[in-house]
Amino acid sequence: MMKTLIVEDKENTRKGLLRLLELIDANINVVGECATIKEAVVVANACKPDLIFLDINLIDGTGFDFLEQTENLNFRVIFITAYEEYALQALKIGAVDYLLKPVAIEELKTALNRVMELPTQVQKQQLKTAKQAYNNDGETIILSLQDSFQIIDLKELLYCESDKGYTTFYLNNGKKYLASKSLKEFEEQLTKNSFTRPHQSFLVNLKYIDKYDKSGTIYLKNGKKIPVSSRKKETFITKLFSWNKNL
Known part of the structure; x- marks a missing residue:
């Protein structure tokens, strides 16, 4: 079973994603649900998940802030985001997998298949590229x-x-x-x-x-x-x- 963590500040999105994961029977074991970066860092370090569904905009920062604080861990990431053009452009530049809210079951299946085939080192580079595009400090x-x-x-x-x-x-x-x-x-x-x-x-x-x-x-x-x-x-x-x- 793949240990999975959901980091999303909206409860209805977390619960909806859980229901979809149960429906597709993806051999996934959800080990935690977190609404903040602070909580997610603690849980991730304790559970060492294989996969994280990560909201790009959380109440205490961004998904990239979370990744900075867990860079010593080895996991795959699928972002969850609303239709925010700037965020989506950054994710597309990095070729990072993402799901738009509300999450659709077919898109979830596709994202899971893609991310599982991707070597973690390749995804880390993609995440780095996306972060650079997203955190441009207005420059x-x-x-x-x-x-x-x-x-x-x-x-x-x-x-x-x-x-x-x-x-x-x-x-x-x-x-x-x-x-x-x-x-x-x-x-x-x-x-x-x-x-x-x-x-x-x-x-x-x-x-x-x-x-x-x-x-x-x-x-x-x-x-x-x-x-x-x-x-x-x-x-x-x-x-x-x-x-x-x-x-």
Whole structure:
């Protein structure tokens, strides 16, 4: 029997997963259910499970925090997550198995089959890659492109331009990437950093601004000109001066 631990802070998800495991008769012995990282670390060290179903967002941290505290143990992991795009992108980049809530029985079977065939050392590397993508400390953004996920270093991002629901990211090295999302969907994350939105079609990295023409034009250090809309002019100037004071 495979010793299995469920680490999930929602009781209904834990109980639902238990029922599914009983239904598929997967030769699994659930040795514990935990709702917090603190509790899960104690149980994992005591029971040394072979497999852990791990929620990516727990009430006292993330699943990656738990993995850091149990790195000396040897077990396989299947993540459980709600439909959170950022978390899912990180898991997909690492090629880590995951289950979406509510868990479906066929998806559970597929995930179990895949993870059992995977050498634990291979999965550890996959988890490391996923962790790097997830814990980027706001210094990167993950773009879902047509055939890949692209990690963008925000320090190298000059500006973003939106057109008909698509957004193009322009980098300092001359590269550009087209994402099939509107600029608004990136605005919250980027404006927490050194970015401002001077126009409905543009997000600009303040560190790459060379000058601002009072007629309403931003000149970037690479020569690109960005318009400033009349209704955003005052907000833009305020943020520009505020950002410079903090340098």
